[in-house]
Amino acid sequence: NTAIAVGASMTFITRVCGTDASEQLVKQAFDSAGDTLTVEARQFGAGMALASCGIAYAMRYVRAATEGGVELGFKADVAKDIVLQTIKGAALLLQKSGANPEAEIDKVTTPGGFTIRGLNAMEKAGFTNAVIEGLKKSVEC
CATH class of the missing domain: 1.10.3730.10 (ProC C-terminal domain-like)
Incomplete structure (x- = not known):
């Protein structure tokens, strides 16, 4: 979303496979540009x-x-x-x-x-x- 340009994005991720550690790595990457929330795919x-x-x-x-x-x-x-x-x-x-x-x-x-x-x-x-x-x-x- 466009608020990423000012470090205030809201990003959603869903863990399909992988580990807790890989999910945390992805979350940390997106958190550097705003907030990140892990949600179910249906959300x-x-x-x-x-x-x-x-x-x-x-x-x-x-x-x-x-x-x-x-x-x-x-x-x-x-x-x-x-x-x-x-x-x-x-x-x-x-x-x-x-x-x-x-x-x-x-x-x-x-x-x-x-x-x-x-x-x-x-x-x-x-x-x-x-x-x-x-x-x-x-x-x-």
Whole structure:
């Protein structure tokens, strides 16, 4: 996947034959370019949808949020920087804390507040369903 260019790829491997030592050798090689996960062969399609296709899906979110930022009054490059830092912060928060995303959402969602109104508007527009359906379409043959 293209994030390999910045050492942040997500690679999937499946051990068909070989030893634990050979699997570790392959894993170490790919870990030098990001993260590596050993999965069952049947999980490759899902992994590709989440990671490889996921790069494009994440980029689409960045584009949409940047356009929203422009509509809210920021210049495009500033809006994009804000969105990128926000995504970086959210990802690091989840990685370091191990928290469930919903628990982190609850921390910033107050009754009647901006966040819940925005989340509800996104859900009304089909956000979660669109993401899930896109992932499922990614693995259809």
